[in-house]
Amino acid sequence: MLEVRDLHVKFHNRDREAVAGVTFTLRDGEILGLVGESGSGKSVTAMSIAGLLPRKKCDYRGDVLVDGEDMLHANRSLLRKIQGNKIGVVFQEPMSAMDPLMKVGRQVEEVLVIHTDLGPEERKKLAIEALADVELPNPEEVYNKYPHELSGGMLQRSMIAAAIVARPSLLLLDEPTTALDVTIQAQILKLLVKLNKKHGMSMLFISHNLGVVRKLCKRVAVMQRGVIVEEGATNDVFFRPQHPYTQHLIECIPARVKVIARKRAEETEGGADND
Amino acid sequence: MKYALRRILALFITMILVSFLAFAAFHIISGDPARAILGMNATEKQLALLRQELGLDKPFLVQYFNWLLGFFSGNLGISYSYRQPVASLIIPKLQVTLVMVLISFGIIVVLSLPLGLRAAQKSGGRLDWLRTTVDQLCMAVPAFFLSILVSYVFGIVLKFFTPGDFPKMERDLTGALRYLFFAAVCIAIPRIAMAVRMLKSTIIEEMEKDYVRTAISRGNTRAEVLKKHVLKNSLVPTITFLGQTMAEIVGGSIVVEQVFGIPGMGRFLVASISNRDYPVVEALVVILAFWVILSGTVADLVGQKIDPRLRLGDRS
Numbered sequence: 330m331l332e333v334r335d336l337h338v339k340f341h342n343r344d345r346e347a348v349a350g351v352t353f354t355l356r357d358g359e360i361l362g363l364v365g366e367s368g369s370g371k372s373v374t375a376m377s378i379a380g381l382l383p384r385k386k387c388d389y390r391g392d393v394l395v396d397g398e399d400m401l402h403a404n405r406s407l408l409r410k411i412q413g414n415k416i417g418v419v420f421q422e423p424m425s426a427m428d429p430l431m432k433v434g435r436q437v438e439e440v441l442v443i444h445t446d447l448g449p450e451e452r453k454k455l456a457i458e459a460l461a462d463v464e465l466p467n468p469e470e471v472y473n474k475y476p477h478e479l480s481g482g483m484l485q486r487s488m489i490a491a492a493i494v495a496r497p498s499l500l501l502l503d504e505p506t507t508a509l510d511v512t513i514q515a516q517i518l519k520l521l522v523k524l525n526k527k528h529g530m531s532m533l534f535i536s537h538n539l540g541v542v543r544k545l546c547k548r549v550a551v552m553q554r555g556v557i558v559e560e561g562a563t564n565d566v567f568f569r570p571q572h573p574y575t576q577h578l579i580e581c582i583p584a585r586v587k588v589i590a591r592k593r594a595e596e597t598e599g600g601a602d603n604d
Numbered sequence: 605m606k607y608a609l610r611r612i613l614a615l616f617i618t619m620i621l622v623s624f625l626a627f628a629a630f631h632i633i634s635g636d637p638a639r640a641i642l643g644m645n646a647t648e649k650q651l652a653l654l655r656q657e658l659g660l661d662k663p664f665l666v667q668y669f670n671w672l673l674g675f676f677s678g679n680l681g682i683s684y685s686y687r688q689p690v691a692s693l694i695i696p697k698l699q700v701t702l703v704m705v706l707i708s709f710g711i712i713v714v715l716s717l718p719l720g721l722r723a724a725q726k727s728g729g730r731l732d733w734l735r736t737t738v739d740q741l742c743m744a745v746p747a748f749f750l751s752i753l754v755s756y757v758f759g760i761v762l763k764f765f766t767p768g769d770f771p772k773m774e775r776d777l778t779g780a781l782r783y784l785f786f787a788a789v790c791i792a793i794p795r796i797a798m799a800v801r802m803l804k805s806t807i808i809e810e811m812e813k814d815y816v817r818t819a820i821s822r823g824n825t826r827a828e829v830l831k832k833h834v835l836k837n838s839l840v841p842t843i844t845f846l847g848q849t850m851a852e853i854v855g856g857s858i859v860v861e862q863v864f865g866i867p868g869m870g871r872f873l874v875a876s877i878s879n880r881d882y883p884v885v886e887a888l889v890v891i892l893a894f895w896v897i898l899s900g901t902v903a904d905l906v907g908q909k910i911d912p913r914l915r916l917g918d919r920s
Contacts, residue, residue, distance in 0.1 A: 379821055405825075413822035425814040428833045430911060439832075443823045475912045491822075 330531050331355035331378065331499055336391035336401070338373050338382065347373040349555035350391075355499070360525055360532040362546035362563065364539050364578065370555040371535045375503050377401055378533070379418050380408040395499060413440040417492030421504040423484035427476040433484075434460075434472030437491040444495055459490040462527075464520055482513035486520070493524060500524075500532045506541060518545050539575075540582045543567050543590065551575045564594050607915060608905055615901050620672075622893040627668050630882045640880065641684050658682065675890070681883040685876075690883050694872065698891070699773065700784070701857055701868035707781075708788035708795075708853050713846065716796045720803025725830075727808055742797035747856055750790045751863035758786050768865045787864045791856045795849050802845055806838045813837075840911045847903025851896040 331354065338348040348370040355361045365371045376382050377393050380400045393401040398411055417440075420426040427436055437456040441447055447455070453472070460468035463486040476484055485505060492500060502521070506514040522545060525532055536542050542549055543563050550560040551574065559572040568591065570576045579587070638654040639646065646654075655661045658681070659670060674680045680690035723735055759767035765786060771779035810816070811826075811834055819829045858870030869888060876884040908914035 381817060381821055409823045409825065411823075412820070416821075418818070418821040420814060420818060422814060426818045428815040428819070428837070429913060430836050431833065439819070439824075440822045443828075477913050488818075 330357045330396055331533065332392065332394040333374070333378070334392040334394075336374065336377060336389075336393060338370075338377060338387055338389045340387045342386070346370075346555050347387075348377070351552070351555070351557055353550050353557060353560065355531050355533055357498075358525070358529045358531055359548065360521070360534055360546045362542035362549035363533060363535045363552060364537065364542050364549055365552035366537050366578075368554075369552040371552050372503055374552070375418075375501050375533065375535055378499075379416055379501055380412055381418075410444075413497070414444040414495050415497050416499045416501060417495070417497040418501045419485070419488050419492050419503065419505045422508050423481055423488050424476065424508075426488060427484060429476055431475075432472070433474050433476060433479065433487045436476075437472070437487060437494055440491065440495045455494055456490070459494040460487065462493065462524070463487070463490045465490070481509050482516065485509060485513075485517060489517075489520070489524070493528065493530065496528060496530075498531060500530050502532060502534045504536055505534075507536065507538070514541065515544075521545060538582075539567065539578050540586055540590075551578065568594065607908060611901050611905060615897055618897050619890070619894055622897075623672055623675075623890045624668065626886050626889045626893070627671060628664075630886050631664065631667075633882075637684060637882065641687070671886075680887045683876075683881055683884050685879045685881045685884075690887050693884065694869065694887060694891075696773075697867060697869045697872045700780075700866060701854070701861070701870060703773075703781070704784045704788050704791070704861075704866065704868060705850075705853055705857060707785055708791040708857075709846075709850055711788060711792040712795050712799060712849060712853075715792075716799035716803065717842075719796070720800040721807065721830075721835075723800055723804040724807035724811075727804060739797045739801055742793050743801070745794065747790060747794065747859045748863055750793060751787070751860050754786050754790050755864060770864075770866050783864070784866070787857075787860050787866055790860050790864075791853050795853060795856075799842075799845060799849070803838065803842060806841050807834060810834045810837050836910065840907050840914075843903050843907050843910070847899045850899035850903075854892060854895055 333354070334352050336348050336351045337346055339346040351370070351374055353361070363371045363374065373382075377389065378395065378400055380403070382389060382401075389401055391401060392399060395411065395416060398407065398415075400408065400411065400416075403411070427433070434453065434456050437459055438452045441452045441455060445452075457468045457472055460471050465471050465483060465486050471479065471483065471487060476487075479487065485508075489505070505521075506517050509517065518541065521532065521534070524530060534542060534545055539549075539551075546563050548561065549563045549566050550557045551566065551572065552558070553574045559566055559570065559575045566575060567579065570579055636651075637658065637660060638651045642650055642654060652661075659667060662670075671681065674691075678691045680694075682688065683690050683693055686693055723739075726732065726735070755767040758764045765779070765783045770783055773780045807830075811830070815833060816829050819833055820826070824832065854870075857868060858874065860866075861868040861870040862874070869891075873885065873888045873892075875881075876888070904914075
């Protein structure tokens with residue numbers, strides 16, 4: 330469903346390529362983790378997939394195919410038909426990613442306004458359904474709230490609702506839990522697993538935190554300085570890292586978490602445990 | 605709604621304070637008004653009689669409250685130099701200035717919004733330097749110079765109006781409005797330049813924000829994002845700016861009225877100050893203060909209508 334082949338992106342104001350030959354595929358219904366520290370090129374990869382690269386400010390080559398459409402070279406009007414409709418994006422900071430002056434419900438509906446001919450009432454119905462889908466307690470109430478009236482966790486749920494309301498086949502999650510505290514983070518991860526199962530949506534989950542990725546993704550790709558240095562089943566990468574950079578990333582996870590993780594992995598033996 | 609009531613209450617309290625300060629200040633510096641009116645040759649008896657007539661023999665606070673009540677009943681005291689009620693002297697002049705200021709404000713709003721928007725959209729384009737230069741030039745030009753220029757070009761050369769011969773509004777309304785229009789343009793031009801510059805930078809700043817990227821990721825064009833999201837977000841700083849403008853163009857009108865020979869409030873204020881006509885000055889100071897505070901209050905109220913975050917105070 331998503332195929333990235335030899336993607337290169339170099340911004341004009343940088344010496345080094347932000348993405349220097351990345352290749353990976355994401356199968357239908359799969360959740361793939363993309364891990365790396367800031368500046369490793371993971372967000373630029375996501376932007377290339379979402380058609381959000383500032384094309385005038387960078388050189389780019391390679392292929393980014395989403396259901397066969399080349400997002401890297403498609404013209405603007407084709408891009409706009411895919412954006413929001415086939416690809417939903419959730420960003421890191423829910424507070425700044427939302428228009429502060431527009432009610433949450435209207436922002437959730439926006440994709441439907443752009444991509445469908447639905448009337449206002451049908452749109453509202455779908456928006457409230459989506460808000461309920463992300464397990465917000467009072468979807469009708471949230472619909473009429475302004476972003477500043479909601480907590481970070483509720484906002485990020487609303488952002489996810491806005492991204493999935495048109496049932497895109499691909500959901501890009503660019504550090505969606507980084508700005509949230511740990512308990513909320515865990516809830517959001519659970520929610521994503523549920524949505525993945527319920528709607529069969531493919532997800533690309535980007536994070537600098539391998540521990541978080543492990544909870545969600547069966548397969549993970551580790552990026553460093555614009556290239557994927559290691560790729561494989563999450564548990565393999567997590568317990569038998571081949572690349573020194575991956576080992577370094579794992580060392581950053583607190584020891585206690587690793588012990589628990591190892592126990593759980595042994596219990597479920599082989600497959601990843603999506604708890 | 606509660607917020608609006610609170611703001612209006614605050615406006616009244618501020619006005620009472622301002623009026624008290626103005627009254628007290630002129631009470632202290634004005635010396636003996638009776639002597640000022642009657643001159644050095646007046647007898648003690650004549651002075652005492654006039655003081656009684658003007659209420660100057662009463663205690664200070666009583667005088668203040670009588671004067672304050674005058675704002676509601678229209679009795680603002682007697683002008684020293686004209687020996688006429690202050691209210692009947694200033695009302696026609698206030699009318700002239702108010703009309704001029706409103707025309708000017710209208711020009712500012714109507715021109716600066718589209719110009720600012722265009723400047724933001726075309727920013728970085730080939731003509732950006734030209735726009736910026738013209739903008740800075742308009743901002744830097746002093747009002748009196750602009751007034752002289754406009755009087756000369758449109759008054760003397762093109763004869764759209766006769767500089768120095770302001771038609772009475774009651775007799776020739778269109779003539780008076782035409783005259784005021786050219787003065788209003790002189791007041792407006794520097795403010796338009798400022799507004800355009802402000803709007804341009806605000807819009808460009810907003811276009812860089814995260815929510816714009818979100819909106820693009822949903823399939824909006826940049827023009828749609830501008831229309832649906834950015835304009836509204838740019839509106840709050842713009843309205844604050846327009847509120848300040850509303851207050852400041854009254855100050856700007858003083859100079860322009862002088863050059864154009866418009867019998868408005870500014871000119872009258874300057875003349876009254878040099879004549880030490882304190883009842884007139886007092887009244888005008890309070891009216892000016894009211895205008896400034898009113899502009900700010902209205903801008904705040906409109907701003908909080910647009911931006912729900914400014915309504916937070918409502919919860920208390």
